[in-house]
Amino acid sequence: MNYVLDFTPVIEGLPDLLAGCLGTFVLALGGMALAIVIGIGGVLLRDSRHAPVRFLVKAFVEVIRNTPFLVQIFFIYFALPLAGVRLDPTPTAIIALGINGGAYAIEIIRGGVQSISRGQVEAGLALGLxxxxxxxxxxxxxxxxxxxxxxxxxxxLLTLTTSIASAISAYELTSVAQRIESDSFRSFEVFGTATFMYLVISWMMMRFFALISARYFSYPVK
Structure with a gap:
């Protein structure tokens, strides 16, 4: 094997790669925020007294969870403009991520809601809340x-899914890495570095979620 490693393009493109990491964080956090809103709202509507509302929520969950994310983001970016709805790549990616994550969040949160006993709810209502x-x-x-x-x-997982947004040229880590690789043809070095950066991003997100858990969801010490 005569391949010689050359990280010069990576070093020269490091500011762009770091900016791509920031773009990944923007897409991920925006998608998560929207997913939480959709998840909580969907749980409320999922148990609505109105059958058509329940049906629409169920249909939404099934359609989103059983179709590829790439098709969903393509539909928003390429198909909706035919109906007069035009969005830039970044808003499109955030909306697509939010919708995709929201469908899963509905079922996850609903499982948690169903674990709460009816007696606790009735006790709260009895106290006049x-x-x-x-x-x-x-x-x-x-x-x-x-x-x-x-x-x-x-x-x-949603954070890592942001890489698919490169298909519509949204500014994030994978799209930046693809551009550097196409200019330098140093695939191993560029995508190896991108892989490491995604590992760091995932670790940072896990630490972020751990801090939120310790701050808001930990049980009080007695």
Whole structure:
């Protein structure tokens, strides 16, 4: 094997790669925020008294979970403009990530909500608490605590899924790495470095979620 490693293009492109990492964080955090909103809202609507609403939520979950993310992001970016909805790559990626993550979040959070006993809810109502307060304090927070590991694992997967956004030229790590590789033809060095950066990003996200867990979802010490 006569291949000689040359990390010069990587070193020269390091500022762009770091900027790509920042773009990955922007897409990931934006997608997670939207996914949480969709997840909580979907749980509320999933158990609605109105059958059409329940059907729409179920259909949304099934469609999103059983179609490829690449097709979903292509649909938003290439198909919606035919209906007059035009979005730049970054907003498109955030929306697609949020929708995709939200479909999974609905089922994960719903599992946690179903683990809360009816007696706890009735006790809260008996104390005169408003239904919204009962849901937030007695149902939602314990439910999120119960499903937090599963939810964060899904969100770390969502962070890595941001790489697919390079297919629509969204600015993130993979798209930057592809550009550097196409200019230098140093595939091993460029994508090896990108792989390491994704490992660091995943580790940072895990630490971020651990801090949130310690701050908001840890049980009080007695």
């Amino acid at each position: 408003h239904k919204a307060l009962v849901f937030r304090l007695i149902v939602l927070k314990p439910a999120l605590r119960a499903v937090y590991p599963s939810l964060t694992s899904q969100f770390i």
